[in-house]
Amino acid sequence: MSLQKSSDYNLKKGDLILIAVILSITGIAALLIMQQKRGDQVIITSGEAKETYSLNESRTIRVSCESGGYNTVVIRNGMVWVEEADCKNQICVNHKPVSKNHESIVCIPHKLFIDVKSSRNNDIDN
Amino acid sequence: MIRFLAKYRHQTTAIIIIALIAALTYLAIQSKNVRMSEYDNDTYSGLAFGTSVKKTIYMDSASARQEVSNSIDELLKDLDERISYRNPSSEIASINKAYAVDGTVTFSPDIKEYLSREIEICNETEGAFSPCILPLSMLWGIEDGYSKPPSQAEIDETLLHIDPSDIEIVDDGVIFHNDGMKIDLGAVGKGIAADEVMDELSRQKVPGAIVSIGGTIAVYGDKGKGRPWHVGVQDPRGEDGKVLGVLEVDGGNVVSTSGDYEKYFEIGGKRYHHIFDPKTGYPADNGLISVTICTNDGFLSDALSTACFVMGLDKGLQYAEDKGVDAIFVTAEKKVYITKSLKRRFNIRNDEYELAKK
Numbered sequence: 001m002s003l004q005k006s007s008d009y010n011l012k013k014g015d016l017i018l019i020a021v022i023l024s025i026t027g028i029a030a031l032l033i034m035q036q037k038r039g040d041q042v043i044i045t046s047g048e049a050k051e052t053y054s055l056n057e058s059r060t061i062r063v064s065c066e067s068g069g070y071n072t073v074v075i076r077n078g079m080v081w082v083e084e085a086d087c088k089n090q091i092c093v094n095h096k097p098v099s100k101n102h103e104s105i106v107c108i109p110h111k112l113f114i115d116v117k118s119s120r121n122n123d124i125d126n
Numbered sequence: 127m128i129r130f131l132a133k134y135r136h137q138t139t140a141i142i143i144i145a146l147i148a149a150l151t152y153l154a155i156q157s158k159n160v161r162m163s164e165y166d167n168d169t170y171s172g173l174a175f176g177t178s179v180k181k182t183i184y185m186d187s188a189s190a191r192q193e194v195s196n197s198i199d200e201l202l203k204d205l206d207e208r209i210s211y212r213n214p215s216s217e218i219a220s221i222n223k224a225y226a227v228d229g230t231v232t233f234s235p236d237i238k239e240y241l242s243r244e245i246e247i248c249n250e251t252e253g254a255f256s257p258c259i260l261p262l263s264m265l266w267g268i269e270d271g272y273s274k275p276p277s278q279a280e281i282d283e284t285l286l287h288i289d290p291s292d293i294e295i296v297d298d299g300v301i302f303h304n305d306g307m308k309i310d311l312g313a314v315g316k317g318i319a320a321d322e323v324m325d326e327l328s329r330q331k332v333p334g335a336i337v338s339i340g341g342t343i344a345v346y347g348d349k350g351k352g353r354p355w356h357v358g359v360q361d362p363r364g365e366d367g368k369v370l371g372v373l374e375v376d377g378g379n380v381v382s383t384s385g386d387y388e389k390y391f392e393i394g395g396k397r398y399h400h401i402f403d404p405k406t407g408y409p410a411d412n413g414l415i416s417v418t419i420c421t422n423d424g425f426l427s428d429a430l431s432t433a434c435f436v437m438g439l440d441k442g443l444q445y446a447e448d449k450g451v452d453a454i455f456v457t458a459e460k461k462v463y464i465t466k467s468l469k470r471r472f473n474i475r476n477d478e479y480e481l482a483k484k
Contacts, residue, residue, distance in 0.1 A: 013137075014140075017134075017141060021145065088271070095365060096367040098367065104171050106178040113172070115169055117169075125182070125355045125357060126336055126358055
């Protein structure tokens with residue numbers, strides 16, 4: 001009887017250790033994923049100036065270019081796009097929002113580059 | 127502690143085994159996705175050749191990647207200065223400014239070679255591709271932002287000075303048998319650049335890279351996974367960056383696209399774009415909205431995308447098959463035609479388009 005009880009107790013303690021180990025593995029994995037996501041970046045280059053922003057924090061950035069024009073860049077919901085610009089061809093404004101690794105938007109007249117470094121892999125290479 | 131381990135040795139063994147399995151799985155995933163097979167990489171965006179240039183370089187050393195990117199920038203700048211008709215000190219600009227009719231003009235060997243190849247493609251395409259269309263594109267001025275068609279009289283006058291049969295290649299140079307002619311390498315410039323970029327990548331022993339020069343994409347080597355690259359083809363009627371489909375490409379190829387969506391103006395719903403038919407003097411108007419060519423020769427890739435766009439679907443597709451290149455033709459009705467070689471290597475990823483057969 002007493003032996004039986006002891007065996008019950010043993011099993012419980014083993015279970016606890018097992019649960020603790022599984023929980024800590026899950027916790028570490030979650031931390032790693034969060035860290036990776038926090039590393040998602042938007043790099044905006046305008047002429048010589050270069051700024052890095054998080055892709056996961058919403059914000060609106062007005063970028064003034066050296067020739068005097070501007071581009072309004074919006075980061076929201078893990079995506080980035082050009083909302084408005086006074087460049088002559090409007091190619092940057094007509095570009096689809098980008099979010100995946102290696103995606104970019106360029107405004108040639110304003111020498112503006114928006115590059116994404118993201119944990120979201122892109123299955124298209126160019 | 128030892129007594130504790132002895133007491134719970136089964137549990138301890140189980141935990142150690144689980145931990146080992148977890149660690150091995152983690153390492154396996156890591157090595158598969160990041161280390162052992164795919165090289166570290168960086169993307170560099172910039173301007174060159176009057177267009178945007180984007181380089182993604184796969185190479186383990188970060189400083190080496192940056193160096194390769196810099197040397198490509200340097201190379202593109204030098205090449206543009208050498209072959210651009212817009213650079214007043216280039217050989218081509220000085221010829222365009224003045225030459226003696228029926229006299230022999232000498233060129234650097236490489237420029238003469240480019241011109242000869244252009245003339246060869248001109249002959250093969252019965253003049254759909256022209257090495258001397260510059261007076262016509264300057265008259266229309268679409269690349270310089272003009273937004274009104276020239277008069278018929280102006281077009282007719284210009285047509286007199288863009289006949290490729292007035293150019294003769296001789297041993298020691300080139301002879302122009304007419305006045306007012308101008309040559310340019312605009313329709314092949316990005317292809318030449320792609321070829322030179324691939325040579326540089328090979329010299330620098332880069333494992334893999336993908337370099338876009340405007341719409342011309344040099345696909346080089348291997349990312350480390352031993353699998354083909356995936357090149358997105360632009361939807362000619364969609365937002366910039368939206369794809370029509372995805373093309374599987376092996377390293378060593380150049381993908382070029384010519385479309386009516388790149389530079390154009392519209393009047394009364396009619397689109398006037400920058401790819402001219404040398405015979406009519408007007409933008410090519412045959413129902414095609416884009417042509418993509420993929421082959422291992424950048425010059426040919428770039429030239430054929432323009433040539434096939436002007437030739438139209440029937441003749442163009444046949445010519446592409448004859449030349450043994452991969453080609454994708456898109457019509458205004460959003461029908462997509464591909465060469466036989468692409469059957470298993472091109473996937474449409476846009477509901478508005480459908481694959482069609484001739």
